[in-house]
């Protein structure tokens with residue numbers, strides 16, 4: 477299929493283009509679009525055939541449910557059985573924004589959208605063009621990240637084009653996204669609200685609004701005997717082609733050790749890359765050193781992670797060493813993605 481690619485202003489998207497995109501969605505087609513977290517691959521959430529097309533375009537396992545995107549609170553009432561008071565409080569505090577909540581679904585949401593579950597994940601994005609697109613659709617857009625399953629999530633339109641050109645009707649190019657990591661997911665179907673995927677909205681931010689929130693144990697287990705509750709979190713994800721190793725320890729020691737490994741690898745004719753920060757990038761003796769931004773600015777680190785991982789795939793490197801990023805607020809979210817990308821390969825020095 478020929479994919480239509482259109483540039484849009486992320487704040488004031490072109491009226492005619494958004495109308496065309498909305499029409500594609502209403503007819504059951506697929507449109508990739510920017511949100512504040514990552515680019516989404518959208519289809520009509522109420523149309524099982526559209527959801528099936530999303531799974532096919534991404535090569536996504538069909539037991540991995542999709543997040544339904546809405547533009548207003550009334551839309552939430554239309555697809556869930558009930559809205560717990562704490563969920564309502566979080567919606568007040570963080571919607572529109574990078575927070576996804578899990579509810580018991582009603583009969584309007586097809587099982588094809590929820591991967592066979594009787595719960596549904598819902599998010600109200602804050603991105604102006606995303607909201608406009610939702611309004612032009614049936615009001616419900618199922619949208620996983622717009623990457624081929626297993627690859628890093630797209631934070632720029634070129635990433636979407638790399639993965640999905642020819643597989644979707646339309647790609648809306650609204651420039652680089654603001655946050656760069658997928659939404660925080662919190663589940664309201666158990667006793668205590670539970671974080672199933674860490675993101676920009678931290679546990680602490682939610683606890684200030686609703687009291688205790690717990691973390692899914694399956695997320696942290698390194699060799700997981702405990703299964704994550706979000707089906708998608710159990711899959712291998714984000715891995716670059718080169719072998720990625722996270723190196724933890726005191727800064728000087730990490731730099732010195734990594735430089736030693738690089739010398740050893742180069743003696744064997746192997747090229748290496750390093751993922752560093754603005755503060756340390758100049759200290760490594762690798763062919764390619766990519767900075768995630770300043771350690772003082774954790775939002776920059778989050779925003780650059782997926783782009784850096786993707787850029788390494790265009791380079792001829794056999795191994796990548798990465799610093800770790802246990803930053804104060806988003807550290808959990810950043811390290812969750814980086815650990816997955818590294819297949820949990822961590823060396824402490």
Ligand code: AMP
Nearest residue numbers: 541542595596597620621706707708709
């Ligand atoms: P993505 O769309 O790529 O951001 O992935 C969506 C994530 O949300 C995946 O990890 C899914 O497993 C998770 N998810 C979506 N719906 C549900 C649900 N009803 N219950 C638990 N996890 C969900």
Ligand code: MG
Nearest residue numbers: 620621629658
């Ligand atoms: Mg994804």
